[in-house]
Amino acid sequence: GIQVEQSPPDLILQEGANSTLRCNFSDSVNNLQWFHQNPWGQLINLFYIPSGTKQNGRLSATTVATERYSLLYISSSQTTDSGVYFCAVATGNQFYFGTGTSLTVIP
């Protein structure tokens, strides 16, 4: 299967700070999505982004498919951004997840 590496594994931020999360993958993919798992365990789809750049409020994501990486930017972080951020990639009908970046935002 496709190897997915996320960095950093853990991140602690002061409220209001910005951050960049990275996802590297080992093979060509036709599907890449970012998910947020909140402290209560719920997984929420943030972006469908196999290539290019998208923005949604304080969050944006960029995928450079030819170089096999994707970045998730969080600006002006809030305590509600805390949780684990997962990158998932697929070439067909199987998603491969990274092990996530655990983000803690301190008031």
Next chain:
Amino acid sequence: NAGVTQTPKFQVLKTGQSMTLQCAQDMNHEYMSWYRQDPGMGLRLIHYSVGAGITDQGEVPNGYNVSRSTTEDFPLRLLSAAPSQTSVYFCASGQMGMYGYTFGSGTRLTVV
């Protein structure tokens, strides 16, 4: 619009018991899947389905069975539970191409 509904939310089984985790979606999604989430290992795909009557194996299918008789339902069966199957299980659905991927709230299973 309930999205993806999983039941039960919590379950404790004894080794060797069988059970079925239920998953239902009301978004007319063709694609449905089951994952398990273990500490430090992210989510791993168990089985998936691209439509009624069609299922296939993911990364970690051993010990689990699935069927898809309707578009809405995708149950996961544990035939003989083992302690190694202690995990949090998530069901997810999406349109073909896995666009609009939506997760259920999870089932926390403990096998003793």
